[in-house]
Amino acid sequence: MKVVIIGASHGGLQAALTLKKLNSQTEVVLIEKRSEISFVSSGIVLRMNQLVDELDKVRYLTLEELASKNIEVLLNTAVTTINPEQKTIIYEDTSKKTYEVNYDKLILATGSNQFSTNLTLPSKDKVTVFKSYLSSVEVLEKLEKAQAVSIIGGGYIGVELCDALRGQGKEINLIESADSVLFRYLDNEISSLIKQKIIDSGVKLHLGESVIGFSDTEEELFTTKTTNEEIKNDYVIVAVNARPDTTLVKDFLDLNTNGTVRVNEYMQTSDADIYALGDVISYPVRNSYRKSFIPLVNNVVRSATVAAMNVLGHTLKYNMTQKTTATKIFNNYVASTGLTAVEAKFEGLEVESIFLTLPCQLPYLELQEEVHIKMVFEKGTHKLIGGQLMSEKDITQSINTLSLAIDKETTLEELVTMDFYFNPGINQPMGIISRAAYEFLIGKYKA
Numbered sequence: 001m002k003v004v005i006i007g008a009s010h011g012g013l014q015a016a017l018t019l020k021k022l023n024s025q026t027e028v029v030l031i032e033k034r035s036e037i038s039f040v041s042s043g044i045v046l047r048m049n050q051l052v053d054e055l056d057k058v059r060y061l062t063l064e065e066l067a068s069k070n071i072e073v074l075l076n077t078a079v080t081t082i083n084p085e086q087k088t089i090i091y092e093d094t095s096k097k098t099y100e101v102n103y104d105k106l107i108l109a110t111g112s113n114q115f116s117t118n119l120t121l122p123s124k125d126k127v128t129v130f131k132s133y134l135s136s137v138e139v140l141e142k143l144e145k146a147q148a149v150s151i152i153g154g155g156y157i158g159v160e161l162c163d164a165l166r167g168q169g170k171e172i173n174l175i176e177s178a179d180s181v182l183f184r185y186l187d188n189e190i191s192s193l194i195k196q197k198i199i200d201s202g203v204k205l206h207l208g209e210s211v212i213g214f215s216d217t218e219e220e221l222f223t224t225k226t227t228n229e230e231i232k233n234d235y236v237i238v239a240v241n242a243r244p245d246t247t248l249v250k251d252f253l254d255l256n257t258n259g260t261v262r263v264n265e266y267m268q269t270s271d272a273d274i275y276a277l278g279d280v281i282s283y284p285v286r287n288s289y290r291k292s293f294i295p296l297v298n299n300v301v302r303s304a305t306v307a308a309m310n311v312l313g314h315t316l317k318y319n320m321t322q323k324t325t326a327t328k329i330f331n332n333y334v335a336s337t338g339l340t341a342v343e344a345k346f347e348g349l350e351v352e353s354i355f356l357t358l359p360c361q362l363p364y365l366e367l368q369e370e371v372h373i374k375m376v377f378e379k380g381t382h383k384l385i386g387g388q389l390m391s392e393k394d395i396t397q398s399i400n401t402l403s404l405a406i407d408k409e410t411t412l413e414e415l416v417t418m419d420f421y422f423n424p425g426i427n428q429p430m431g432i433i434s435r436a437a438y439e440f441l442i443g444k445y446k447a
């Protein structure tokens, strides 16, 4: 069997490796228009936070490792056409010379592009995005020199950048059209704590403001116009509006209304010999009636595994997503899973929630940390719908516990009585998840 994969980022790589692990005889051809593989897009933040000494090191797989597994990788090679009837693709190299190759199964892993806007933009020397290694090298260099940086978008990318840039004597403006940061993942209780940390760090936060254009763009210090203000800056990062890249298939594959490629639960498209995965598709969200475009690597690697298994005839269905995320910003771990209370209402769910600040350790220990926890339950069934955590302590594994609990439709009562460990040097007799559920339950029955 010959499988051609278009796109060698997280999704394409995971699919290629899985195909080879399952059957080393499978012929796997991985085609990538970039000149390198396996760069992690948040590399800039890792470098600025000095977690790595070189941007080029933010990778987890080499070409040699792929070659040792007999995976053929064509870099600097852009697929220009897919001929689904003939089961061939046409690709071109950097000299524009074209080649044709046939496939038995095709995997589309073309991902997303981060930029889509109706605004007229100045040159990318002034306003830009980053995702690939080469764009990240350029942006890192510019950010180091820039004195007044505006960041458009208060999602994870924007807030992580603010955190990484603080304390360098630069003027930083963070512009977000919603009225809170990280609103896709956090309700107001935790998001307002982060908002305060952003403000305390000296970042100028513009909530409820949209960028409407740029002016004086020939000047070094040019203007970003928002619905409220005119901000002088010498560099602007756009951290919004990722869009699926369906250029190659939009004329012959079924698409969803949000522009993603339509797939079934086996990652098969409307053409039975073409599979799609990663950022180019939408995902079923637990407790939501809709499939949504959710560009997260956890969705990417799972859909890639499902696609590879089914390509080789091993039935595996995609599970839902809880859009589980975690980050470390402003010296705090912040994590989220499932629906926020606000989102749940949009989905037509009647929910109730609890927000608590709990101590992590028993009082005799020198190290005392606390955790902010929010849990959202469906009214009536008491099913867990969503969870959010924030702490200086690394509580990120607890968000995976909450994700599993949502996935398994665990109830408030089950969370109170669930078997979680206790160790007197580490935690409280009742762990944070059980404790928050317990307080909520007691609150319900209190006379």
Ligand SMILES: Cc1cc2nc3c(=O)[nH]c(=O)nc-3n(C[C@H](O)[C@H](O)[C@H](O)COP(=O)(O)OP(=O)(O)OC[C@H]3O[C@@H](n4cnc5c(N)ncnc54)[C@H](O)[C@@H]3O)c2cc1C
Pocket: 006, 007, 008, 009, 010, 011, 012, 031, 032, 033, 034, 041, 042, 077, 078, 079, 080, 109, 110, 111, 112, 113, 114, 130, 131, 157, 245, 248, 277, 278, 279, 280, 295, 296, 297, 298, 300
């Ligand atoms: C700055 C930033 C930080 C992020 N941080 C996180 C994070 O911390 N955690 C997380 O879960 N997610 C994060 N994400 C999202 C994550 O990067 C994406 O979900 C992920 O990259 C999608 O993987 P993919 O394989 O589907 O596609 P992509 O990574 O978009 O890659 C698609 C690949 O296909 C190639 N391609 C496209 N068309 C062609 C063609 N015609 N011919 C040949 N090759 C082609 C492209 O060159 C590209 O390499 C971040 C995104 C950004 C931009």
